[in-house]
Amino acid sequence: MTIGINEFIFSATLLFLIGFMGVVFRRNTLVVYMSLELMLNAVNLALVAFSRYNQTMDGAIFVFFIMTVAAAEVAVGLAIIVMLFRKRQTISLSELNELKG
């Protein structure tokens, strides 16, 4: 059996949904971040698969932009998490609820 475009897109969608569930339901900030990365990587997988199937390079090149941006995002995110941990001694989302009203 050959693995075609449908299988790739199915697994990318599945990964995206798993990541989304992780962002919504997990309470640890770091796990939430990993789930976000999972979503972005699902996008990358779908892009590469489509790029191969459609015989165009644009998609494969876009993947590099997404990876760079994701790296920058994580760099800023981790800095914020570290500062917050020093301040509050917790990174659990259920305990970070000072902003309310």
Next chain:
Amino acid sequence: MTNGITSFLQELSLSNQWLVLLPEISLALLSLVLLGFDLFGKASRQAVLDEFKFRISLMGQLAILALLIIGRESFNQSGSFLFGGLVEQSDQTFLMRCFFILGSIFVTVLASRFLSKANLPKAEYYHLCLLACAGFMLLVQSAQFVLFFVSLELVTIAFYILVAFNRTNALSLEAGLKYLTLGALSSAFLLFGIVLLYGISGNPNLEGYTSLGFQFSQLQEFIHLNADNTIVRVGALMVIAGICFKLGAFPFQIWIPDVYQGAPTPTTAFLATSSKAAGVFVLIQLLQGPFLALSEFLIPILSIICTITILYGNIAASGQSNVKRLLGLSGISHAGYLLMGIIASFLIPESFVAVFFYLCLYLLSSFLVFGLLIQISQEEEGQLEIGAFRGLYSKNAFLGTMGIIGLGSLAGIPPLGGFIGKLLLLNVAFQAELYWLIGVALVGIVISIYYYFGWIRAMLTEQESEEKAIAISFEDRIIYGFIIALIVLLGLIPGILISIIQ
């Protein structure tokens, strides 16, 4: 074959006219210059240096704005093929570029007042503000999803830092974390939508497939032929969902009150004005471009979003006493009114005039209100309540007038500019026969008058207390006085701005 590729590349490189992006490039250079000052400045003369950095940033931005307007012919080449189709300019993008520089000038002014009060580093704030402004300007001109995504992320990442800028304050950091998590989530949605559109539009089995699936113009042709395709519809919805996050529209509005409250006040002002304006304009561009053929499918969905956004924003704001949360929630309802104009733009292309007029007035009024917050706030600016404004008019008549004009314009009281903005939006919605939305908007406006007036009443009530009068510097009086005059003038003679837009 090789010859074909070479000539193709030559043609592409000829379209790289860097001159048209000179304003954006100058903004980026200016931001680097500001960082340079921090390297070479002496610590003993910090106060002088800080003032100097502010002047440089302000003058630089004013000069770039002047450059953009004077050199309009060379920086705004509508209809020509730029950067291999990455950049597309029109009179509308030109107006938006001016709008964003103006917004960033306002934020710089607010930031200089705020940062010296809160004793925070200056150069980095101005630096990020300029970069975000350049990102916004690129975003509105992009005609292809790669540039669109990269410039959107340039803005978003700058904003993550700006929101968490007060890093000794747990509230600011918490707001930064929330904004970052939800912002990254919305980017992932946007990306997945882009990928679906790219994948389906390149599918060789479909009619009208294209090899340039990221290009807005190619996508428009493809979607026109395949408007019933499920994947196209899902992709378009996911892209719109990602932009709704920027706009603060339902169902992506949950971050707004928390982030607005925790972020430093100038950042809140930036989020409320420029970020929202970018979302609005990008949505209009996508709906009039690639997604035009989907209008029958999208109009009902957007109408539902618009209805819930207006009602949610107004109802949640009416029970709010924390001023920054109130401004955030009422900002959601403003996004709802703007969405009404966006839906109308499907049917009536001229509704851009109304939307842009509304955005300009929203920018001016928000500048006054946030300026007032910075003047009033003491240590914990995130906890500022309406009660702190009690008796403001008797303490300082100028600040009182500033608050009344700003809030009155946001509420849309007749002689002020905000009223005309709302009137124009309702007018285009009427022309587009969106009667249901007009009804919802009117209900929303009535509710908003209730909570804006509660705030204004607090300012006007007399209060006998020993608290000393609040001072305001001469320079601030000139700046804010000018804005007040502008709002009143645009309310009386709106034709000035409308003729400029047209």
